[in-house]
Amino acid sequence: MRLMLVLLGLLGAFAAPLAAQDRLPPAPYAYEQLRDPAKEARAKALMEELRCLVCQGQSIADSDAPLAGDMRHEVRSKIAAGESPDEIKAWLVARYGNWVSYDPPFDGATAFLWLGPLLFLLLGGWLAFGRFRRGASDDAEDSA
Amino acid sequence: MTNRWVLFVPLAIMGLLFGAFIYRLVTPAETLIQSQWIDKPMPLFDLPPATAGVAGLKSSQLADGKPRLVNVFASWCIPCRAEAPQLEALKAAGVPIDGIAIRDRPEDVAMFLREYGNPFDRIGSDMQSSVQIALGSSGVPETFLIDGKGVIREQIQGVILAEQVPEIVAKLEAMK
Amino acid sequence: MIAELGLALLWIAAALACLSLVAGALYLRGGQKDLAALVRPASVAQGVLTATAFGLLIALFVRSDMSVELVARNSNSLKPMIFKIAGTWGNHEGSMLLWLTILTLSGALIALFEKRLREDTLIATLSAQAALGLGFFAFLIFSSNPFNRLPVAPPDGQGLNPLLQDIGLAFHPPTLYVGYVGLSVAFSFAVGALITREIGPAFARAMRPWVLFSWIFLTIGITAGSYWAYYELGWGGWWFWDPVENVSLIPWLAGAALLHSVAVTATRNALRAWTVMLAVIGFSMSMVGTFIVRSGLLTSVHSFAVDPERGTFLLVLMAIYIGGALTLFALRAGSVAEGKKFALLSREGALVINNLLLTTILALVLLGTLYPIVAEAMGEKISVGPPYYNRVAGPLALILCLVMVAGPLLGWRKDDGKKLWSRLPLAIFAGAAVLFALILFGGKVGILPLLGMTVAGVVAVASLAPLWGRNLRRTPLPTWGMVVAHFGVAVCLAGMGAESAFIKERLVAAAPGDVIKVGDFAVKFVGVKPVAGPNFTSIEGTLVATTSGGQSFTMRPEARTFPGLMGTAPTETNEAALLTRPGGQLYAVLGQPVTSDDGIADRYQIRLWWKPLVWWIWLGGGLIALGATLSMLGRAQLLAIWRARRHRKSQERFAP
Numbered sequence: 022m023r024l025m026l027v028l029l030g031l032l033g034a035f036a037a038p039l040a041a042q043d044r045l046p047p048a049p050y051a052y053e054q055l056r057d058p059a060k061e062a063r064a065k066a067l068m069e070e071l072r073c074l075v076c077q078g079q080s081i082a083d084s085d086a087p088l089a090g091d092m093r094h095e096v097r098s099k100i101a102a103g104e105s106p107d108e109i110k111a112w113l114v115a116r117y118g119n120w121v122s123y124d125p126p127f128d129g130a131t132a133f134l135w136l137g138p139l140l141f142l143l144l145g146g147w148l149a150f151g152r153f154r155r156g157a158s159d160d161a162e163d164s165a
Numbered sequence: 166m167t168n169r170w171v172l173f174v175p176l177a178i179m180g181l182l183f184g185a186f187i188y189r190l191v192t193p194a195e196t197l198i199q200s201q202w203i204d205k206p207m208p209l210f211d212l213p214p215a216t217a218g219v220a221g222l223k224s225s226q227l228a229d230g231k232p233r234l235v236n237v238f239a240s241w242c243i244p245c246r247a248e249a250p251q252l253e254a255l256k257a258a259g260v261p262i263d264g265i266a267i268r269d270r271p272e273d274v275a276m277f278l279r280e281y282g283n284p285f286d287r288i289g290s291d292m293q294s295s296v297q298i299a300l301g302s303s304g305v306p307e308t309f310l311i312d313g314k315g316v317i318r319e320q321i322q323g324v325i326l327a328e329q330v331p332e333i334v335a336k337l338e339a340m341k
Numbered sequence: 342m343i344a345e346l347g348l349a350l351l352w353i354a355a356a357l358a359c360l361s362l363v364a365g366a367l368y369l370r371g372g373q374k375d376l377a378a379l380v381r382p383a384s385v386a387q388g389v390l391t392a393t394a395f396g397l398l399i400a401l402f403v404r405s406d407m408s409v410e411l412v413a414r415n416s417n418s419l420k421p422m423i424f425k426i427a428g429t430w431g432n433h434e435g436s437m438l439l440w441l442t443i444l445t446l447s448g449a450l451i452a453l454f455e456k457r458l459r460e461d462t463l464i465a466t467l468s469a470q471a472a473l474g475l476g477f478f479a480f481l482i483f484s485s486n487p488f489n490r491l492p493v494a495p496p497d498g499q500g501l502n503p504l505l506q507d508i509g510l511a512f513h514p515p516t517l518y519v520g521y522v523g524l525s526v527a528f529s530f531a532v533g534a535l536i537t538r539e540i541g542p543a544f545a546r547a548m549r550p551w552v553l554f555s556w557i558f559l560t561i562g563i564t565a566g567s568y569w570a571y572y573e574l575g576w577g578g579w580w581f582w583d584p585v586e587n588v589s590l591i592p593w594l595a596g597a598a599l600l601h602s603v604a605v606t607a608t609r610n611a612l613r614a615w616t617v618m619l620a621v622i623g624f625s626m627s628m629v630g631t632f633i634v635r636s637g638l639l640t641s642v643h644s645f646a647v648d649p650e651r652g653t654f655l656l657v658l659m660a661i662y663i664g665g666a667l668t669l670f671a672l673r674a675g676s677v678a679e680g681k682k683f684a685l686l687s688r689e690g691a692l693v694i695n696n697l698l699l700t701t702i703l704a705l706v707l708l709g710t711l712y713p714i715v716a717e718a719m720g721e722k723i724s725v726g727p728p729y730y731n732r733v734a735g736p737l738a739l740i741l742c743l744v745m746v747a748g749p750l751l752g753w754r755k756d757d758g759k760k761l762w763s764r765l766p767l768a769i770f771a772g773a774a775v776l777f778a779l780i781l782f783g784g785k786v787g788i789l790p791l792l793g794m795t796v797a798g799v800v801a802v803a804s805l806a807p808l809w810g811r812n813l814r815r816t817p818l819p820t821w822g823m824v825v826a827h828f829g830v831a832v833c834l835a836g837m838g839a840e841s842a843f844i845k846e847r848l849v850a851a852a853p854g855d856v857i858k859v860g861d862f863a864v865k866f867v868g869v870k871p872v873a874g875p876n877f878t879s880i881e882g883t884l885v886a887t888t889s890g891g892q893s894f895t896m897r898p899e900a901r902t903f904p905g906l907m908g909t910a911p912t913e914t915n916e917a918a919l920l921t922r923p924g925g926q927l928y929a930v931l932g933q934p935v936t937s938d939d940g941i942a943d944r945y946q947i948r949l950w951w952k953p954l955v956w957w958i959w960l961g962g963g964l965i966a967l968g969a970t971l972s973m974l975g976r977a978q979l980l981a982i983w984r985a986r987r988h989r990k991s992q993e994r995f996a997p
Contacts, residue, residue, distance in 0.1 A: 048292070052848050052946045053849070054846070070727070072724045079581070083574070084576075087294075091293050091294035091295070091297075095295055115201060116201055116202045116300070117200070117303070118199075118201045118722055119721065119723045119724070121724070123727055124726070131721075131723060133708075133715070134709065137705065138704060138708065138733055141701050142698075142737075172675055175622070175667050176664070182629070183656070183660060185711055185715060185718075186632070186636075186638065187656070189638050190649060194714075
């Protein structure tokens, strides 16, 4: 199944066809880090949760697509200018919607996504622990 | 198990799962990412000319009272070539068109204009896609309908088709 | 004639599947013994015929018979032989035939070797396996016929995509398939046992080696796939929480839960209904995963055979199988006695919590994978990615590891915890030592990696605790298997934690002669030279990495360009260079040339990562698979049979 992922990768960003691509060098901050390690760490963390717009399921932190490079440049430039990762993310979400972030917000449409696992765990726990209680009380039945 | 209904829970979950599958098979996913920056003022920018002989583009110039199109394109973009005749037709219909050239070199833009015509009043050069990103645009070509106050009213993704031309003219007329 | 013969064999095998199903059903209704006698040989014959058909398809690829549509589309006479063979299953039709081959061969193996089950349960199991086969035979013959002939044979085939000529790509998918389809046996055992109501230790013991067997292949497949993406995608990521990865992880999680719950059923005759349900879920998730990928449901472009018609066919098949099995479960499981009781503080108690956590993780991975569809139906387009999974599944996985510490140290039924408390201090001490070392010397470490490495320390020590004070030569194989697999989890966890906590990244535009510092290495960029490959051209960079101790190593990352084929655009790939050291791996990628202001391309983008302990992730995966293998050998009683046979032989030798 990983085959398909890779096929997508091959056909998508990391082996982008040369013909339909610009011939400009990448933006300065596309492949260059910020000098301040603390700022770079913040930029890196943000880039890892931003979705590349033109790839199949890759973050902008690990795509060679030119637009992903330009988005990295945008993120690093804004971080360098002192903006916080949350501000940058909000700025991008205002333009591309929640699709651009791999970290979905908690709202009406995603409530079940975030709470579903908890509900599942509680329901399963309730069923399982019901067993334990009974199990502990009637040891005699065990030999039956 | 004392609660017999519990035994039907897996079946119910499977039903939901299959509901999602059927929904997706019936309504295939929309692959284009639409801009959310609609009915909002044009982001501020001041782009240098994309090539010699054509003016650059400033966002303040887009609020001069005349509704217009802003076409996001690139010389390296093959569908953009197919769009050129429709842009010419729009220009002939009296629609002002400005261009934003994405990640492009001046000599390539010049060649593109020579070969496919120049319907643009101004072309700004967006070397690092920063204006494209500020517009919420994710590909080329894309066209934005701007009203006279410089507010983005609509985004058209992909090539403008010949049959869309009169529609666009009418929409811009209505914004006047 | 080979193609026609292949198709004919498939039809005969399908007819035999039909026969097995009907004969089995009649026997189970009326109990006619002579009908039951048909089922075993029919199952064996199905396996043999389908495997032969698959062999014939391989022969068509080997001979490059371009009159067969599948060969013409996916092969080429100039391909190296190994890739011609691998091309057989590198496409939708061929891989479905492989899928069926594994399915029917599994049925044949049960028919030949399973002696522990009651006769009626065995027949019901074989009939269920035949029913599964029948649907997939129909799918293959009617909508994905691999043996289709072309009216006119083209001079040569189209399948020369050089990018697909990778040994990893050739053998990774079949490994996963064996795992996926192996779970069908557990599914059929569960259905068989539900039909005859024989759910108990015998059923669990018969199923157990099969669960281990498929889980081993799933583990190897996922581990290898992860390593393959790591070196091939060029950014050093080893898990992306991509939908296609998730659908391979889900059956693995189901298998992990099942092989623990089946232990409870086999040993203590408890958790019976639950084990049956997990067995149904395991293969159901394999089918769901295959459906998701084959129908293009989540990967919208270019995954192979995106075809709504096939998607619908698979969906109908799945609805029949999963729906049927779960309905049977809902109707029958109520009459299955729960089995023996146990206290919370017991081996069973720990395994129940293990199962609860594993199925919760399974549910959330499935939920996250499919939720974008749900959100879109509600009018919102969202992406679910690593932040969600790390935040939700991460803590659950760590708790699961802690339960794993306790489980093996507890006795069955009811435990006073004496053994656990006596052996725990050393493990807790190990965890505390890791935690303090990380806090004192680790610098700023994220909470999840920090806890991950701490838990890894605890698990590493505690996983060995079941061996303390035991005669190692007399320790049974399954115990060794458990210890090795649990230790593997610790190794894997430590690798994941260390990699994400201490990774060092350097992205630079370097000119020849520049020295780049990354981690403890000074990496000198010596220069680049063009290299011509068999079907690509490449720029090969030379980097010399020197450790702080003065040792030097040469690394040669490449940027390859494959010319466009059949009018397609050329493609570029990165071949990363890896330097494996005891403490981790140095990962180097050569990017694009960088043009200076004067227009000369004298510099190159170079990406360097120092990834501490990263190879422990795959070592851990390998240990988990090894542990499962030891358990399977122990459970399948192959060694016992072998010993008995040797014993008999030695007795024969002394016989007069």
